[in-house]
Every structure is written in structure tokens, then in C-alpha cells.
Amino acid sequence: MKVLALDTSSIVATAALVDEDRVIGEMIINHKKNHSEKLMPIIQNLLEEVEVEIKEIDAFGVCIGPGSFTGLRIGMATAKALAQVADKPMVGISTLEALAYNLPFSQGSICPILDAQRNQIYTGLYQWKNKELIALEKDQAIGAEEWIEKLKDREKPIILVGDGVAKFGALFQENLQGKIMIAPPPVRMPRASSIGSLALQRVQEGKAQHFKDISPQYLRKSQAEQNLHNR
Incomplete structure (x- = not known):
């Protein structure tokens, strides 16, 4: 079985073709x-190189978010x-779950963090148990400092992945000393x-679905929607 997967939820544009092996x-x-x-040329080049129609x-498979509102819409429409x-x-896959999946069979917890702007992050908490990736905390939009407080009672280590590391990694390390590990760049990005x-x-x-039944997982309203609501 061949699955073509796409992700444009962040600055990264990526496509892959996988099978069972x-x-x-x-x-x-x-x-x-x-x-x-970029996306269609990436897909076309990929399929040409592997000689698959x-x-x-x-x-x-497609990333359904959270992430860039515009990016998600491009990937979803394609x-x-x-x-x-x-x-x-x-099949729609959470951005955060996919990031955690980059670190197979890791010890401790995996904490994907994406910069959601306004000092917020998109995040969740995952862990491998019996060769299965499970969610310890649901995907959510939350203030970075509030999330750090929630993590203080967690056992170490906590591995950070995602583009939010660049902006918030030092804050996590400072406030969760001894608990935080930062994944290397090749597995930190989507x-x-x-x-x-x-x-x-x-x-x-x-658990596959019809394409009409897949929708983005934004987790919060866009800035434009927030501004309209606050008028």
C-alpha cells in the first residue's frame, strides 16, 4: 500500500511516499x-523520481494542524x-503528533511546540508505550509560561521538537532545569x-476518511477573526 503525505503547516514544505516497509x-x-x-512541483518531482503515478x-495523508492558517489551507486543498x-x-494527522513521531521509541515525554504568536504556543505531550505513540496531554493553544508550569511536575526527560524551539527553547530550559532536552534539527522539523x-x-x-470529511484543526481563531469578534 502506497501513501502520499503532505505537510505545509509551517515554513517547511514536505512531501513523502511511504509503504509498509x-x-x-x-x-x-x-x-x-x-x-x-512550491508544493505541486515538490509532489511532481517526488513522483517522477520514484516512478509512481x-x-x-x-x-x-495530510497535516491538519495546528499551524499556519494559510499553509494548512494550501496543503489541505492540494x-x-x-x-x-x-x-x-x-487521513488527517495532527502536526504535533507527527512531530512527536519523528522520535520513535524515545524515553521520557515528547513535547512538540509551535510558535502560535502572541506569546502562545501550540503544544501537546506524547510518549511511547509498548511501541505505540500515545497522547498524555491533548493538542492545545496555551501561553508558553502557563505550559511550563504544567510541566514542572512531569518526570524527566522532556524532549522538545518543533519550530517553537527557536523562540521558546531557552525559556523552557531555564524554568525546567535538568528536565529539558532539545531534539537535533533533522528531527525537530516536520x-x-x-x-x-x-x-x-x-x-x-x-480509520481512513473521504476527503470531504477532513478539516483543519486550527485550535484557535485567526487574528483577523479575533479582531472582528472584538469590535
């Missing part, structure tokens, strides 16, 4: 957020269009191969 191919561009221009893909054309099922592997697992569990 391997990552067949993966492309990652971590430079400037112009996904509307859209009609040969069995399912599509994945839905491909699923519709190929008449194949889709990887479509993780989304693809999770999507493949969900398909095998009978």
Missing part, C-alpha cells in the same frame, strides 16, 4: 513560506484535490514521512 521518497524544503508555488497511490482525482481515501507512516497505520486500522 520503507520511505520510498521524501522531499523537504525549509526555506521561505511560499507553499502555493497518482493512480498508483492507495491513500493520502491533498483533497489529489484524493478526489484519484478517488482514494484520506517530516512528511512521519505523517505518511501514521496515515498508513490509520488506513490499516480502518
Whole structure:
């Protein structure tokens, strides 16, 4: 079974093709957020390199957020269009779960953090148990300092991943001394191969959906919506 996975929830644009045994191919561009221009060429180049046509893909995986509102819409629209054309099922995967999946069988807790602006982060808490990634805390938008307070009672280590590390990593280390580890750059950023592997697992569990039933997971209103509400 072949799954094509996409993620444009952050500055990273990434696509991967996976099956049960391997990552067949993966492309990652971590430079400037112009996904509307980059994503289709990435997909086309990837499929050409691995000599696979859209009609040969069995399912599509896509990042549903949280993350950049515009980025999520681009990835979602692209994945839905491909699923519709190929008449194949889709699976939506949390950005935060996919980031945690970058660190298979890690000891301790995995804490993905994404910069949500306004001194907030998108975050959650995950852990590997019996070769399964489970959520210890649900995905949420929360103030960075408030989240740090919640983590103080957690056992060490806590591994940080995600683009929020650049902005908030030092704050976490300062306030959670001895508990925090920061994942290295190759596994700190989104990887479509993780989304693809999770999507493949969900398909095998009978949890695939029709493309019309997949929607973004924003976790909070956009700034424009907030401004409109506050008028």
C-alpha cells in the first residue's frame, strides 16, 4: 500500500511516499513560506523520481494542524484535490503528533511546540508505550509560561521538537532545569514521512476518511477573526 503525505503547516514544505516497509521518497524544503508555488512541483518531482503515478497511490495523508492558517489551507486543498482525482481515501494527522513521531521509541515525554504568536504556543505531550505513540496531554493553544508550569511536575526527560524551539527553547530550559532536552534539527522539523507512516497505520486500522470529511484543526481563531469578534 502506497501513501502520499503532505505537510505545509509551517515554513517547511514536505512531501513523502511511504509503504509498509520503507520511505520510498521524501522531499523537504525549509526555506521561505511560499507553499502555493512550491508544493505541486515538490509532489511532481517526488513522483517522477520514484516512478509512481497518482493512480498508483492507495491513500493520502495530510497535516491538519495546528499551524499556519494559510499553509494548512494550501496543503489541505492540494491533498483533497489529489484524493478526489484519484478517488482514494484520506487521513488527517495532527502536526504535533507527527512531530512527536519523528522520535520513535524515545524515553521520557515528547513535547512538540509551535510558535502560535502572541506569546502562545501550540503544544501537546506524547510518549511511547509498548511501541505505540500515545497522547498524555491533548493538542492545545496555551501561553508558553502557563505550559511550563504544567510541566514542572512531569518526570524527566522532556524532549522538545518543533519550530517553537527557536523562540521558546531557552525559556523552557531555564524554568525546567535538568528536565529539558532539545531534539537535533533533522528531527525537530516536520517530516512528511512521519505523517505518511501514521496515515498508513490509520488506513490499516480502518480509520481512513473521504476527503470531504477532513478539516483543519486550527485550535484557535485567526487574528483577523479575533479582531472582528472584538469590535
